Amino acid sequence: MTRLLLIGPPGAGKGTQAVRLAENYGLPAISTGDIFRSNVKNETELGAKAKAYMDAGDNVPDSLTNALIRDRLAERDCESGFLLDGYPRTTDQVRELDEFLAGHGTALDAVIELVADPDVVVERLRKRAGDQGRSDDDEAVVRHRLEVYASQTAPLVDVYGGRGVLVKIDALGAIDVVTARITDALAERGIALADRSRL
Ligand code: ADP
Numbered sequence: 001m002t003r004l005l006l007i008g009p010p011g012a013g014k015g016t017q018a019v020r021l022a023e024n025y026g027l028p029a030i031s032t033g034d035i036f037r038s039n040v041k042n043e044t045e046l047g048a049k050a051k052a053y054m055d056a057g058d059n060v061p062d063s064l065t066n067a068l069i070r071d072r073l074a075e076r077d078c079e080s081g082f083l084l085d086g087y088p089r090t091t092d093q094v095r096e097l098d099e100f101l102a103g104h105g106t107a108l109d110a111v112i113e114l115v116a117d118p119d120v121v122v123e124r125l126r127k128r129a130g131d132q133g134r135s136d137d138d139e140a141v142v143r144h145r146l147e148v149y150a151s152q153t154a155p156l157v158d159v160y161g162g163r164g165v166l167v168k169i170d171a172l173g174a175i176d177v178v179t180a181r182i183t184d185a186l187a188e189r190g191i192a193l194a195d196r197s198r199l
Contacts, residue, residue, distance in 0.1 A: 001080055001081045001106075002025055002027060002081040002109050002191055003081050003082055003101070003106060003107070003108050003109050004021065004025070004027070004081075004082070004083045004084070004108070004109060004110050004111075004112060004186075004191075005083075005084045005087075005088075005108055005110075005111040005112065005160075006018055006021075006083065006084065006085045006086075006112050006114065007111060007112070007113050007114070007153065007156060007157065007160075008113055008114030008115065008116065008171060009114075009116060009118065009121050009146055009149045009150075009153075010121060010125060010142065010145045010146065010149060011116065011120075011121030011122065011124040011125040011128070011142075012114035012115070012116040012121055012171045013114055013116070013124075013171050013175070013178060014031075014085045014086060014114060015031060015033070015034070015085060015086075016175055017112075017114065017175075017178060017179060017182060018031060018083055018085035020175075020179045021083055021179070021182065021183075022083050024179075024183065024193050024194065025081075025083065025191075025193060025194050026080075026194030027080075027081045027082055027083045027194075028077045028078060028082050028083070029082075029083045029085055030069075030072055030073075030078075030082055030083065030084050030085065030087070031085040031086050031087075032060075032065055032068065032069065032084075032085075032086045032087040032089075033085075033086045034085075035068060035072070036050045036054060036060060037054075040054065046064065046068065049064060050064065054135070054136055055135050055136060055141070056141065056144070057136050057141040057142070057144035057145040057148060058144070058148060059089055059090060059148060059152060062090055062092040062093055062096075065087065065089075065093060066092070066093060066096040069084075069087055069093075069096065069097070069100075070096070070100065073100055084097075088156060089152060089153045089156075090152050090153070090156075091155065091156065091159070094156055094159060107165075108160075108165050109165070109189070109191055110165055110166075110167050110186060110189060110191060111157075111160040111165050111166050111167065112167050112169055112182055112185075112186075113157055113160075113166060113167065113168045113169065114169055114171035114178075115168055115169065115170055115171055116171040116172060117172070118146055120172060121146070122139075122142060122143075122146070125137050125142045126139065126142075129142075167182075167185045167186065167189070169181050169182050169185060
């Protein structure tokens with residue numbers, strides 16, 4: 001049973017690494033950003049509420065995000081662990097997650113911080129805007145998302161650092177290299193891959 005978090009600024013590669021880590025550790029990857037985007041695409045009530053915040057590069061209100069995560073973590077596939085990508089993003093969300101974990105008598109095994117220079121992430125997101133056409137990858141919105149990260153999410157790194165679960169990873173370099181850095185750092189903490197033959 002492994003419970004992991006991925007934290008880092010927009011463009012640090014959380015989504016890319018989440019898919020690989022979920023596979024390597026046999027965990028469901030839960031991305032609040034992906035869940036919101038699919039709700040917007042399918043024109044659900046939640047999507048309608050979230051869209052304006054996302055397009056502006058602001059966090060969706062905690063009340064909506066917390067309710068969504070509470071439901072998702074209660075699903076059966078999360079019983080044996082999970083990998084959260086993009087949640088928690090605020091101190092209120094940390095409180096919510098803490099309550100959930102305490103209620104289940106568990107805790108996080110590791111919080112993986114993807115560390116990337118702001119100039120590099122801006123450049124990566126500029127490329128992604130061309131490739132994927134995400135409405136929040138517009139340059140002004142990207143700058144705002146970085147500010148929101150710095151003010152609302154970066155403080156969480158210290159919170160988890162204080163709990164001794166933080167694993168800092170240099171997010172610059174080839175995708176495989178970054179994945180290997182993460183798996184090595186987790187191995188040092190006794191967190192093993194689900195199936196070694198896959199690597
Ligand atoms: P990135 O980390 O690259 O900004 P995400 O896919 O994680 O991309 O998030 C995209 C958008 O979805 C955010 O800008 C925000 O509007 C919304 N979002 C995602 N996760 C959360 C969250 N935990 N709390 C509030 N809003 C969120």
